[in-house]
Amino acid sequence: MVSIRPGPVTVGGVALDNHLLLAAGILGTTASSLSRVLLSGAGGVVTKSIGPHPKDGHAGPCLVVLEKGILNAMGLPNPSKEFVDEITSLAKKPVIVSIFGSNPDEFALVGSWFAGKVAGIELNLSCPHAEGYGSAIGTDPALVEACTRAVSKSGIATWVKLTPNVTDITAIGKAAERGGARAIVAINTIKAMRISTGMKCPVLGNRYGGLSGSAVFPIAVRCVYELYETCKIPIIGCGGVATADNVVEMMMAGASAVEIGSAVYHDVKVFETIQADLYRKDGLTPEEIIGCAHG
Amino acid sequence: MVDQLPQTVSILRVKKETPLIRTYVMDRSFVFSPGQFVMVWIPGTDEIPMALSSEKTITVQKAGDATNTLFSFGPGDKLGVRGPFGNGFTKGEKVLAIAGGVGAAPLLPLAREDCVMTLLLGARTEAELLFVDQLDECTDVLIATDDGSLGVEGYVTALMDELNLGAYDRISVCGPEMMMRAVLTRVEEKGIAHKTEFSLHRYMKCGVGICGSCCIDPSGLRVCRDGPVFPGDLLLKSEFGHYMRDASGRKKDI
Ligand SMILES: Cc1cc2nc3c(=O)[nH]c(=O)nc-3n(C[C@H](O)[C@H](O)[C@H](O)COP(=O)(O)O)c2cc1C
Ligand code: FES
Numbered sequence: 001m002v003s004i005r006p007g008p009v010t011v012g013g014v015a016l017d018n019h020l021l022l023a024a025g026i027l028g029t030t031a032s033s034l035s036r037v038l039l040s041g042a043g044g045v046v047t048k049s050i051g052p053h054p055k056d057g058h059a060g061p062c063l064v065v066l067e068k069g070i071l072n073a074m075g076l077p078n079p080s081k082e083f084v085d086e087i088t089s090l091a092k093k094p095v096i097v098s099i100f101g102s103n104p105d106e107f108a109l110v111g112s113w114f115a116g117k118v119a120g121i122e123l124n125l126s127c128p129h130a131e132g133y134g135s136a137i138g139t140d141p142a143l144v145e146a147c148t149r150a151v152s153k154s155g156i157a158t159w160v161k162l163t164p165n166v167t168d169i170t171a172i173g174k175a176a177e178r179g180g181a182r183a184i185v186a187i188n189t190i191k192a193m194r195i196s197t198g199m200k201c202p203v204l205g206n207r208y209g210g211l212s213g214s215a216v217f218p219i220a221v222r223c224v225y226e227l228y229e230t231c232k233i234p235i236i237g238c239g240g241v242a243t244a245d246n247v248v249e250m251m252m253a254g255a256s257a258v259e260i261g262s263a264v265y266h267d268v269k270v271f272e273t274i275q276a277d278l279y280r281k282d283g284l285t286p287e288e289i290i291g292c293a294h295g
Numbered sequence: 296m297v298d299q300l301p302q303t304v305s306i307l308r309v310k311k312e313t314p315l316i317r318t319y320v321m322d323r324s325f326v327f328s329p330g331q332f333v334m335v336w337i338p339g340t341d342e343i344p345m346a347l348s349s350e351k352t353i354t355v356q357k358a359g360d361a362t363n364t365l366f367s368f369g370p371g372d373k374l375g376v377r378g379p380f381g382n383g384f385t386k387g388e389k390v391l392a393i394a395g396g397v398g399a400a401p402l403l404p405l406a407r408e409d410c411v412m413t414l415l416l417g418a419r420t421e422a423e424l425l426f427v428d429q430l431d432e433c434t435d436v437l438i439a440t441d442d443g444s445l446g447v448e449g450y451v452t453a454l455m456d457e458l459n460l461g462a463y464d465r466i467s468v469c470g471p472e473m474m475m476r477a478v479l480t481r482v483e484e485k486g487i488a489h490k491t492e493f494s495l496h497r498y499m500k501c502g503v504g505i506c507g508s509c510c511i512d513p514s515g516l517r518v519c520r521d522g523p524v525f526p527g528d529l530l531l532k533s534e535f536g537h538y539m540r541d542a543s544g545r546k547k548d549i
Contacts (some may be wrong), residue, residue, distance in 0.1 A: 027507040027515070029544040036515030048507065048544070056542035060342025061334070061375070063501040065299040074500060077508065079544040198303025199338055199375060265505050268520075 002248045003283035009043060011234050011257045012183025013157030014120040016094050018043030018279070019247065019286070020271050023238050023261030024098035024124060024161070025049060025074065031089045037264075041271035044094035046259060047087065049124040050114075051099070052106045054080040059205035064194065069213030069240075070262045071192055073206035076100060076124075084113050091117060096159065100124040102137070104150035111151040111158075121156050123147060125176075126163030126188035138163040138188075141175035148179025159236065161185035162223070164216075169223050170230040177231050185236045185259060186223045190216055213262035216240045221253045228254025228291050242270070244277035251286065252293040301336050301375030309369055313423045315357045316397055317366065321374070324350040328383030329405035330467075330494055330524045334502040336375030340364040344499045344519070346401035346469075347379060354400035354425070380502050381523045385492060386410055387465030391458070392434070393417075393451055393478055395470020399425040401494055402469055406434045412463065413437065417451035417474065420444045452477045460485060467524075469494040472549050476536030479527050491527035497539055508544065511535070 009016040021044040027033040028048035037045055057077030064071050079086065087095060097114045099121055101107040111121050125138030125147060137143045144160065152158040160176035162169055164187040173184050189210025194203045202208075220239025227235050237255030241247060242263040250258050263270045304321040312318055325333065327347050335353060336342040341361040348354040357366055368374075384405050392402045392414040399416060403426050406414055411434045418424045421444035430436045437454050438446025447453055451474065460466070460482070468478050468491060475493050482491050497509040497518040504520030511518060512534040516525070538546045 025507075026505050027510065027517075029507040029540070030510050030512065030515065032512045032515035033507050033510040033517075034515075054543040054545060057500065059340065060500065061301060061336050061377070062342070063503070063506065064301070064377070065503055067298050070505070072501070072506075074506060077500070077543050082545050194298075194300060196301060196303060196375060199301075199336075199373060201338065203300055203375075205341065262505070265503060268504065 001245055001277070002289065003280040004248070004278055004289065005281065005283040005285050006279040009257065009286070011236065012120065012159050014044065014094060014096060016043040016257060018275060019251075019257045020274055021096070021236070021257060021259045022046055023259035024122060026261040026264050028098070029079070031087050034087070034090060034095065037271065038093060040269050041275045043257070044096060044119070046096045046098050046122050047083070048078055049076055049098040049100045050078045050083045050110060051076060051080060052101055052110055054078065054082070061203055061205055064203055065265060066194070066213070066215070069211050069215035070265060071194055071204065071209045071211055072189070073204045073209035075206060081113055084117065087118070094119050096120040096122050098122045098124050098161070101147070104146045107147045108150040111154060111156065115154050115156050119157065120159060120182075121151055122159040122161055122185060123151060124161055124188070126161050138172065139166050141171050144172055144175040145179040148176050148181050152180030152182070157182045159183040159185050161188055163188050164219055164223055165191050170226050173227045173231045177233050181233060183234045183236055183256070184227055184231060185238055186227055187216070187220050187239045190219060212239065214240045214242055217246060221249060224250060224253040224255050225293070228294060242266070244274045247274060247278055248289060251289045252291070254291040254294065256286070256290055299377060301334070301377045304374050304376050306368055306370055306372050306374065312354065312425055315423070316354060316425055318348060318352050318354045319365070319368075321351045321353070321376070325376070325379050326350070327379040329408065330383035330401045331379040331381050332523060333376050333378035333380065334499070336377070337361050337364050337368075338373065338375070342375070344502060346494070348400040348403050354397065356397040377502060380519055382521070384467045384494070384524050385465060389462065389464045391415070391460070391463040391466045393455070393466065393468040393470070394425075395451060395474040396423065397425060398470030398494070399430065402467065403429055405467060406430055409433065413458065415439065415451045415454045417470065450474060450477060452481050455481055460487060464490065466491040468492065472496070472536055479530060479536070482527060483531060488527040488531060492524050493527060493530060493535070494524050495522050495535070498542055508540070508542070
């Protein structure tokens with residue numbers, strides 16, 4: 001297996017302890033759980049997406065575990081501004097706050113709460129199952145550019161997370177780049193549904209949800225590959241990463257780092273596990289691997 | 296592994312246990328350990344965590360929208376069930392079980408496994424005592440009610456003072472959080488917090504350990520996956536008895 005030489009990692013203006021980040025919305029609601037994931041070997045953590053107002057999220061069922069993936073419709077539950085106090089104990093740690101809003105002003109407002117308090121901000125422009133937020137914005141290049149600029153103009157390292165639920169993800173990636181994004185995160189979940197045959201109705205309370213986990217890995221690799229061909233800013237690969245070899249594959253597609261979410265279901269210490277397999281003193285340098293699959 | 300979609304079950308019978316507590320008998324059995332829970336989908340309303348009170352029953356206290364809807368359900372109505380999830384109680388040789396209110400639900404199957412020497416059962420008043428007869432059949436039950444309508448007047452902690460706690464190898468507790476915190480304080484004074492375990496109740500969305508809505512401070516442990524049963528010594532310096540979080544993740548006092 002290809003392994004990587006350990007060393008300092010800086011991606012999109014954020015210094016990380018290694019190439020593995022916790023993805024948004026997984027164990028990301030409290031400082032304690034984020035800290036637990038950092039202690040278990042994550043090189044950085046992305047928080048639950050925080051919005052302009054507190055939200056309870058959708059009625060349940062919010063999540064079902066499938067054979068090769070996870071289907072969820074949490075509905076962006078979040079404590080809003082109270083989260084600023086929640087994460088003060090994590091100051092100086094590689095913490096990226098995920099934020100959402102329904103227009104550029106809301107993004108700017110929520111971003112301003114965290115400016116100077118966290119290592120970076122990730123814009124969730126891509127949630128496939130919350131009315132008026134996320135993916136509703138993330139499919140429109142002009143809005144993506146405007147929302148990105150609304151946050152990036154403050155100077156904070158701004159990452160933009162893309163939805164795969166578009167015909168051409170590179171058009172959205174380029175819009176984020178124009179808006180001043182320092183990195184692109186690809187991908188969020190893929191719009192999906194399951195129906196309970198016993199109940200004769202969709203399983204999720206919100207009916208529609210987003211698919212993540214191993215099932216989406218090939219789609220995520222394809223998106224990262226396409227974005228690498230068209231964008232200059234670094235790409236953070238996300239979607240179905242579960243092993244060290246998956247990390248290497250994402251990097252060969254063009255990712256400078258990866259985010260991991262669903263794999264936490266099988267192994268809460270997945271960061272420790274992957275790190276042990278991924279890094280070797282005699283491994284390749286990241287530069288030799290990133291994008292090497294592009295001929 | 297296969298898809299873990301909710302299993303559709305039909306309600307066979309509903310039993311009124313107390314004015315606010317009912318037991319729902321389902322048409323299928325679940326292999327489980329006492330203390331484990333299932334996520335119960337009440338169609339059109341919500342999905343909520345519920346301890347199994349036996350392999351085919353859940354015992355529910357009316358508390359909010361979801362349980363209100365469930366109280367309108369009867370035989371033939373359908374529920375979705377995911378699970379069982381969580382760790383359950385550690386089995387001991389000589390267990391003291393302490394139950395308050397609907398907290399007797401997960402402790403009944405533990406008592407039926409014949410390892411509970413003594414069970415302290417508490418409620419506000421006689422009519423609200425849960426499973427008195429069923430528990431009497433399998434263990435030695437001591438009762439306390441807040442109003443003294445049956446048993447000792449006061450909290451279950453008062454009953455603890457009459458026992459030689461050293462005689463038990465485990466103390467397993469489930470009930471309202473203030474009552475559990477009072478038990479924890481008592482066992483800490485006696486230096487036996489490490490022998491105790493408490494079943495926690497926290498708001499849950501996923502039930503399987505990924506969303507983070509049920510994590511407790513400061514350990515970051517997940518009540519749905521690392522719990523719901525935690526050792527007393529781990530809870531001593533924690534949010535337990537002080538605050539929990541609502542659906543949005545904001546703290547609220549207990
Ligand atoms: C339970 C759950 C909650 C999520 N919440 C968020 C969120 O709040 N914001 C966001 O940008 N992405 C969210 N996501 C998407 C993940 O961050 C990630 O993009 C997606 O799950 C794909 O990665 P994975 O296969 O490693 O999980 C969530 C995913 C899951 C499974
Ligand atoms: S309910 Fe989601 S982690 Fe426990």
